[in-house]
Amino acid sequence: MLRYILRRLAWSIPTLLIVTFLVYLALRIGTDPVASYKRVNPRATRAKVAEYIDVNGLDPNFVQGYFKWLRNFITGEWPRSIKGRREVWPALKDAMANTLRLGTAATVVGIFFGLIAGVMAALRPGGKRDVFINTSAFVGISVPPFISAIMFQLLFAVYWQKWFGESLFPTSGVYPAGHTGFDLFLMLKFMALPTLVVAIQIIATYSRYMRSSLLDVLNSDYMRTARSKGISERRVLIKHGMRNALIPVVTIAALDVGSIVGGLIITENIFSYPGMGLYFLKSFGEGDFPLLMPWMVVIVASVLFFNLIADISYAWLDPRIRLE
Amino acid sequence: MAFRRFVSHRAAVVSCAIIALLTLFVILAPFTARYGVNQSVQGPPNSFLNPRANAWLGTDDIGRDLYSRLIYGVRVSLLIGLASAIISVTLGALVGAVAGFRGGKFDDIMMRVTDLFLAFPFLVTLLVVRNVLGALPWLRPITGDMSSVRFIIVLFGLFGWMGVARIVRGQVLSLKEREFVEAARAVGASRRYIIARHLLPNSVGPIMVALTFSVVGAIIGESTLAFFGYGPQAGDGATSLGILVGAAKGAVQTGYWWLAVFPCLMLIVIALSINFIGDALRDATDPRLDRGV
Numbered sequence: 001m002l003r004y005i006l007r008r009l010a011w012s013i014p015t016l017l018i019v020t021f022l023v024y025l026a027l028r029i030g031t032d033p034v035a036s037y038k039r040v041n042p043r044a045t046r047a048k049v050a051e052y053i054d055v056n057g058l059d060p061n062f063v064q065g066y067f068k069w070l071r072n073f074i075t076g077e078w079p080r081s082i083k084g085r086r087e088v089w090p091a092l093k094d095a096m097a098n099t100l101r102l103g104t105a106a107t108v109v110g111i112f113f114g115l116i117a118g119v120m121a122a123l124r125p126g127g128k129r130d131v132f133i134n135t136s137a138f139v140g141i142s143v144p145p146f147i148s149a150i151m152f153q154l155l156f157a158v159y160w161q162k163w164f165g166e167s168l169f170p171t172s173g174v175y176p177a178g179h180t181g182f183d184l185f186l187m188l189k190f191m192a193l194p195t196l197v198v199a200i201q202i203i204a205t206y207s208r209y210m211r212s213s214l215l216d217v218l219n220s221d222y223m224r225t226a227r228s229k230g231i232s233e234r235r236v237l238i239k240h241g242m243r244n245a246l247i248p249v250v251t252i253a254a255l256d257v258g259s260i261v262g263g264l265i266i267t268e269n270i271f272s273y274p275g276m277g278l279y280f281l282k283s284f285g286e287g288d289f290p291l292l293m294p295w296m297v298v299i300v301a302s303v304l305f306f307n308l309i310a311d312i313s314y315a316w317l318d319p320r321i322r323l324e
Numbered sequence: 325m326a327f328r329r330f331v332s333h334r335a336a337v338v339s340c341a342i343i344a345l346l347t348l349f350v351i352l353a354p355f356t357a358r359y360g361v362n363q364s365v366q367g368p369p370n371s372f373l374n375p376r377a378n379a380w381l382g383t384d385d386i387g388r389d390l391y392s393r394l395i396y397g398v399r400v401s402l403l404i405g406l407a408s409a410i411i412s413v414t415l416g417a418l419v420g421a422v423a424g425f426r427g428g429k430f431d432d433i434m435m436r437v438t439d440l441f442l443a444f445p446f447l448v449t450l451l452v453v454r455n456v457l458g459a460l461p462w463l464r465p466i467t468g469d470m471s472s473v474r475f476i477i478v479l480f481g482l483f484g485w486m487g488v489a490r491i492v493r494g495q496v497l498s499l500k501e502r503e504f505v506e507a508a509r510a511v512g513a514s515r516r517y518i519i520a521r522h523l524l525p526n527s528v529g530p531i532m533v534a535l536t537f538s539v540v541g542a543i544i545g546e547s548t549l550a551f552f553g554y555g556p557q558a559g560d561g562a563t564s565l566g567i568l569v570g571a572a573k574g575a576v577q578t579g580y581w582w583l584a585v586f587p588c589l590m591l592i593v594i595a596l597s598i599n600f601i602g603d604a605l606r607d608a609t610d611p612r613l614d615r616g617v
Binding site for chain 2: 019023026027029030031032135138139141142143144146147150151153154158159162171255258259261262265266269270280281284285299303307
C-alpha cells in the first residue's frame with residue numbers, strides 16, 4: 001500500500017509539469033500576455049515591457065520560456081499583476097480561503113442530504129418517495145447553476161424586500177460594505193444563497209449515485225447471507241449495505257472536485273463572492289498572466305491530488321482491489 | 325420493442341411534444357413572432373414594459389417584445405445545440421470506436437486526454453480552449469469570427485466529443501468480444517468493415533443518448549458563455565437564449581422579473597425536455613438496464 005502511494009506520488013510530479021506546460025501554452029496562445037500588458041499599461045517603456053517578458057518567462061521560445069517561468073515560480077519570485085502591480089500571493093490566498101469555506105460548506109451540506117435522499121429512494125425502489133426523489137434530482141441536474149442563482153436572488157432578495165420590507169439573504173460579497181472583523185452569523189447569512197446553489201447540484205448528483213450504488217449492493221449475495229444469519233434489518237443495512245455502497249460514492253466524490261469547482265466559479269461570479277472563481281474570471285478577462293498561472297497551478301494540483309485520493313481510497317476501502 | 329419502452333416513459337412523451345411544439349414555433353417564426361427581432365412594440369416610452377396585451381411577455385430595455393425575441397433566440401440556440409452535437413457525436417463516435425477497437429497506445433493516450441479534460445472545471449477549460457481556438461489564424465476559415473454563432477458551434481463540436489468517445493468506447497469494448505464480431509473477423513473482414521458495419525450500428529442506442537446529452541450540453545454551454553460575456557455577440561439585434569439569459573443578470577436587482585423569469589424558464593424547459601428524452605432513450609435501448617422502477 002505504501003509503495004503504491006509513493007509510486008503514484010512520484011508519478012504526479014511529471015504529470016503536474018506536463019499539464020502546467022500545456023496550460024502555459026494555452027494561456028500564451030489564448031490570452032497573448034504581452035499584448036494585454038501593453039493594453040493595460042499603454043505608457044510602459046520598452047525596458048518595462050522587456051522586464052515583464054523576462055520575469056514571466058514569455059520568451060518567443062515556448063519551452064525555454066516555460067522553464068524560466070517555472071524557475072521563478074518555484075523560487076518564489078512571482079511577478080506582480082499587470083494592473084496596479086499587486087502582489088499575487090495575498091490575493092490568491094484570500095481567494096483560496098473564501099472558496100474553501102464556500103466549497104466545504106456546500107459539499108458537506110450537499111453530500112449529507114444527497115446521501116440521505118439516495119438511501120431513502122433506494123429502500124423502496126419504484127415507490128412514491130423514490131419517484132419523487134428521482135424526479136427532483138433529475139430536475140436539479142438539468143437546471144444550470146446560474147439559472148438557480150438568478151431565481152434565488154430574485155425571490156429571496158429582490159422580491160422578499162418588496163413583499164416583506166427586508167430581503168431575507170444578501171446577494172453579494174462576504175460582508176456588507178465597510179464591515180471589518182469577524183462575524184460568524186453575518187458571514188453565514190451572506191454565504192447562504194451561494195451555498196444553496198452549489199449544494200443543490202451536489203444533492204442531485206449524489207442522491208442518484210447513492211441510490212444506484214445502494215440498489216446494486218442490496219441485490220447482492222452477501223446481503224442475503226447477512227439476512228439469513230438473522231441479523232436485524234437495520235444492522236444489515238448499516239453494516240453491510242451502507243458501507244459497501246459508499247465505496248463507489250467516495251471515489252466519485254474525489255473525482256468530482258473539478259465539477260464542484262466549476263459550479264463554484266459560476267456561483268461566485270453571480271454573487272460577487274471574492275473567491276477563486278471571481279479571481280479567475282477577472283484576471284482571465286484582463287489577460288493577467290501573472291495572476292492566472294499560479295491560479296492554474298493550484299487548480300491542476302488539487303485536481304491531481306483528489307484523483308490520487310480517489311485511487312487510494314478505492315484501494316483502501318475495497319479489499320477486492322489488488323494494487324499490483 | 326424499444327419503441328414501446330420509450331413510449332411507456334410518460335415524461336419523455338410529453339417532452340417530445342414540447343420540443344416538437346417549440347420546433348414548430350421556431351420554424352414558423354415569421355408567423356408566430358409578433359414583432360421583428362429588432363422592432364419595438366410601440367413608440368417611446370416603451371422600455372421595460374411589464375407583460376400586457378401588445379407585449380405578452382413584456383419588453384426589454386429598448387422596447388423590444390420579449391416573446392418574439394424568445395422565439396428568435398430559441399431558434400439560434402436549437403441550431404447551435406443540434407449542429408454542434410452532430411459534429412461532436414460524429415467525432416466522438418469515430419474516436420471512441422477506433423480507440424476501443426484497436427486498444428493499445430492510441431486508446432491509452434486518448435482516454436488520458438479525455439480524463440484530464442473532463443476532470444477540469446468545465447468553464448475554465450471552455451474559456452481557455454475558446455481563446456486558443458480564436459487565436460489560431462489558420463483556423464479562421466473554419467471557425468469564423470470569435471463572436472459569431474459559427475465559432476460557438478465549432479467550439480462545442482470540438483469540445484463535446486470527449487464524453488461521447490468515452491461512451492462509444494465502452495460499448496465497443498464490450499461488443500468486440502462478442503461472437504458475431506469474431507465471426508466477421510474469421511471470414512476475413514477488415515477492421516474498417518467491422519467498425520462500420522458491426523460495431524457502430526450496434527452502438528446506435530448509446531450514440532443517440534449521447535446525441536441528446538450533447539444537444540443539452542451545447543445549449544447550456546452557450547448560455548453559460550453568453551451569461552459571462554463570452555458568447556456570440558448581438559450584432560444587429562440578433563439574439564440567442566444565452567444573450568437573453570445574460571440580460572437577466574442585469575434585470576434581477578432592478579426587479580424587472582419578466583426579463584429574468586421567462587428566458588430562464590425557457591432554458592429549463594428545453595434542458596429538462598431533452599434530458600428526459602435522452603433518459604427514456606437510454607432505458608429503451610439498453611434492455612439490460614433494470615433500474616428497479
